Amino acid sequence: MLEVDNLSxxxxxxxxxxxxxxxxxxxxxxxxxGPNGSGKSTLMNSISRLVxxxxxxxxxxxxxxxxxxxxxxxxxxxxxxxxxxxxxxxMSVLENLQLGAGPRAPRRAVAExxxxxxxxxxxxxxxxxQMAGSLSGGEQQMCAIARGLxxxxxxxxxxxxxxxxxxxxxxxxxxxxxxINRDGVAILLIEQNVAAALAMSRRCxxxxxxxxxxxxxxxxxxxxxxxxxxxxxxxxxAGAAVN
Ligand SMILES: Nc1ncnc2c1ncn2[C@@H]1O[C@H](COP(=O)(O)OP(=O)(O)OP(=O)(O)O)[C@@H](O)[C@H]1O
Ligand SMILES: [Mg+2]
Numbered sequence: 424m425l426e427v428d429n430l431s432x433x434x435x436x437x438x439x440x441x442x443x444x445x446x447x448x449x450x451x452x453x454x455x456x457g458p459n460g461s462g463k464s465t466l467m468n469s470i471s472r473l474v475x476x477x478x479x480x481x482x483x484x485x486x487x488x489x490x491x492x493x494x495x496x497x498x499x500x501x502x503x504x505x506x507x508x509x510x511x512x513x514m515s516v517l518e519n520l521q522l523g524a525g526p527r528a529p530r531r532a533v534a535e536x537x538x539x540x541x542x543x544x545x546x547x548x549x550x551x552x553q554m555a556g557s558l559s560g561g562e563q564q565m566c567a568i569a570r571g572l573x574x575x576x577x578x579x580x581x582x583x584x585x586x587x588x589x590x591x592x593x594x595x596x597x598x599x600x601x602x603i604n605r606d607g608v609a610i611l612l613i614e615q616n617v618a619a620a621l622a623m624s625r626r627c628x629x630x631x632x633x634x635x636x637x638x639x640x641x642x643x644x645x646x647x648x649x650x651x652x653x654x655x656x657x658x659x660x661a662g663a664a665v666n
Pocket of ligand 1: 434
């Protein structure tokens with residue numbers, strides 16, 4: 424469904440990603456792991472066209488995203504929940520959610536989207552009129568995920584959804600992501616915690632210094648400690664391309 428092929432990208436002459444290839448199939452949960460600064464957010468931001476591509480291809484559902492104007496992305500079925508949620512702090516929860524549906528969404532689609540959002544996170548209904556910036560960290564994450572779902576995506580890109588959350592809130596957000604996935608939405612997830620990422624995903628990619636150091640089925644990688652070795656930069660010949 425999503426295919427990133429030999430992507431190189433970076434910031435004004437500072438190249439961060441080198442020939443990165445990943446794929447996410449329909450309905451899958453795929454985790455993106457790697458040490459700080461390894462390029463995880465840059466990769467996700469390149470997919471959603473926030474970072475300029477130097478080379479390579481990004482194809483989603485047969486559409487060449489790399490050739491699409493960034494403002495056309497919203498309608499194509501892909502939604503990105505940015506790192507640290509990035510809501511509009513001085514707008515209400517409701518207004519933030521409405522914006523997620525896009526400027527041309529029919530009123531009925533917005534109403535249905537709100538119903539789904541409040542079904543998933545009942546707390547947002549109670550807070551609908553409250554300014555988003557005054558929500559707790561966990562509530563802001565819920566609001567950001569709900570906003571990302573308002574456009575009815577078939578794939579959600581989500582950057583570190585658990586950062587700064589209490590264990591209780593982590594459980595709630597993980598349960599919501601599981602429900603979203605069971606409703607048929609594929610998820611590409613960035614997560615620092617190796618054990619949590621492997622437990623939540625079907626396959627995973629480990630980035631190191633802007634390159635894919637390891638990838639394979641999460642259950643297999645969880646067993647051998649290969650992910651931890653890839654973090655430390657010891658490439659594992661046996662596990663380097665289990666897929
Ligand atoms: N806007 C930017 N301008 C210039 N360099 C940037 C920018 N954003 C990120 N970088 C650089 O790109 C590299 C990769 O950063 P990125 O944020 O993609 O890593 P990450 O794997 O998401 O790290 P973390 O786990 O800390 O979130 C880093 O060296 C970072 O300094
Ligand atoms: Mg990051």
